[in-house]
Every structure is written in structure tokens, then in C-alpha cells.
Amino acid sequence: xxxxxxxxxxxxxxxxxxxxxxxxxxxxxxxxxxxxxxxxxxxxxxxxxxxxxxxxxxxxxxxxxxxxxxxxxxxxxxxxxxxxxxxxxxxxxxxxxxxxxxxxxxxxxxxxxxxxxxxxxxxxxxxxxxxxxxxxxxxxxxxxxxxxxxxxxxxxxxxxxxxxxxxxxxxxxxxxxxxxxxxxxxxxxxxxxxxxxxxxxxxxxxxxxxxxxxxxxxxxxxxxxxx
Numbered sequence: 309x310x311x312x313x314x315x316x317x318x319x320x321x322x323x324x325x326x327x328x329x330x331x332x333x334x335x336x337x338x339x340x341x342x343x344x345x346x347x348x349x350x351x352x353x354x355x356x357x358x359x360x361x362x363x364x365x366x367x368x369x370x371x372x373x374x375x376x377x378x379x380x381x382x383x384x385x386x387x388x389x390x391x392x393x394x395x396x397x398x399x400x401x402x403x404x405x406x407x408x409x410x411x412x413x414x415x416x417x418x419x420x421x422x423x424x425x426x427x428x429x430x431x432x433x434x435x436x437x438x439x440x441x442x443x444x445x446x447x448x449x450x451x452x453x454x455x456x457x458x459x460x461x462x463x464x465x466x467x468x469x470x471x472x473x474x475x476x477x478x479x480x481x482x483x484x485x486x487x488x489x490x491x492x493x494x495x496x497x498x499x500x501x502x503x504x505x506x507x508x509x510x511x512x513x514x515x516x517x518x519x520x521x522x523x524x525x526x527x528x529x530x531x532x533x534x535x
Contacts, residue, residue: 311336311344315364322425323514324370332364338442345443346465349373349506352529355463355472358440363509371509373529374520375468378497378505381523387491390484394450397457397483399492402447409447409459410434412475419478438473445472448492450485458485460493469497470506490523 312335321327334341334348341360345353352373353362363371383391414429421427426437438461439445448460458476462469471493476485490507497505510528511517520526527534 311340316361321365321368323511323517324368327368327370328365330364330366331361334360342442342444345463346468349465349468349470350534352532354506354508355440355443355470357437358442369530370511370513372511373506374508374510374526375504375506375534376494376523376526378494378502380525381494381498383491384522384524387487387522390488391491394483394488396452397488398451399496400449400451402449405435405438405447405459408456409449412456412459412477416475416478448489448496450476450488450492452480457483458489460489462493465502468502468504468506469493471508487519487522490519494523 314333314335316331316333318328318330321329334353338358341358345355345360348360351362353360354373355361362373365371410429410431413434417424417426417429426433444464446462446464448462449456450458450460456477457480458474460474461472463472471490474486474489476489490505494505505523507520507523507526509517510520512521529535
């Protein structure tokens, strides 16, 4: 089946100062998006809100979809230290977001992303961005005692997880919660017999994105194939 595609306008790239961004969007109904999204992940697409897209920039190919082979993953020494520091945390899966989640998200955006498109935090935009009627989204929530400290928004498929977005307590630097969130999703994917954890786009020249390449072994979607 052929799926309709469209191109966005050219905008300033959010990752590289000297580049411009153009995106290719899937233009179809929600039923089709739900049916084909897992296959589109394998073609380098990604979800934001209810939209499925991938970069289509004419002058730059630095955005590379990255996925971790969870069965073969072995944490590095630094990743083991992160896991050891977080042994007191508990986790649970939830099927919805609530006001506690939004309050944590608001603190996170205020502290970490004042220069981003999601600042200032907005409750309506929060739920529109992280909830999606047609996707199989679940929320992996981490707690320190009874205090919510991190939320991993994760699309769940028969063979893979896709990490949509993570936000966490900005005052708990000692726990490395951003890195821990990835490690927890890898662990949960392995426990559930998944093959892959998709981590979105890796951009080597963007400092904020470079944490993704530390999870090995991984593959990148380059020149229309996984390498």
C-alpha cells in the first residue's frame, strides 16, 4: 500500500546552528498510522505527538535514526555505576499521564530547556505532545520512595520499544536520570523479549544528542539501510 507523504516548510534546524530543517510527514488517517508505524520505524521515521515524520533536508544528512540491540547490550563501567546509584528507585508502567507528571515536566523544562520550543511549559501542549490516540504508548515511571523522579514516554510494539521523550527531576543530577531512563528502557525491553530500543535521531555534531551513541551495540539508519 502506498502512503501519502508531504513536506514541511524549511525552518531553522533545532540541532545545528548553520543548517536548515525540512521534514517529511505521513499524511493519512490514524488507523493507517497505527497499522504501519512499526514498519515506518524501520524506515527511519519517528513520532511526535500524533504526527509521523523523518528528516528530508536537502543539504544535510546528520540526523540518523539510532536503535539499540537490547539482547546484546552490556552496560559500560560508567553505566553500571549509574545503575548502582539508582538501586533504591522503583518503577512501574502506567497507561496515562496525570497532573503529577505535568508538574515534573514543567520543572524539567524550566530548568533544562529554556532555550527550546517547549518553553514555557504549557499543560495543553504537554498532553498533546506526549499522548496519542492511535499509538500503543505506555509510561515508565521511576520513583524514589513515593516521589516521582522520571517519566519515560515509550511506544510499545511486538518487537521493539521506541523512546518518545523523557523528563525527570532536574535537581537529582547525582542519579544521572537521563542516562538511567535509557538503561531502564533497555532492561524492560530485554525482559519483555523485544529486539530493539529506538532512541530517535543521533546528530554527532550536536552535543545534547551525543549520549545516544554510548549505548552499544547499536545501528544507525544511513543511506536507507541499517548499519
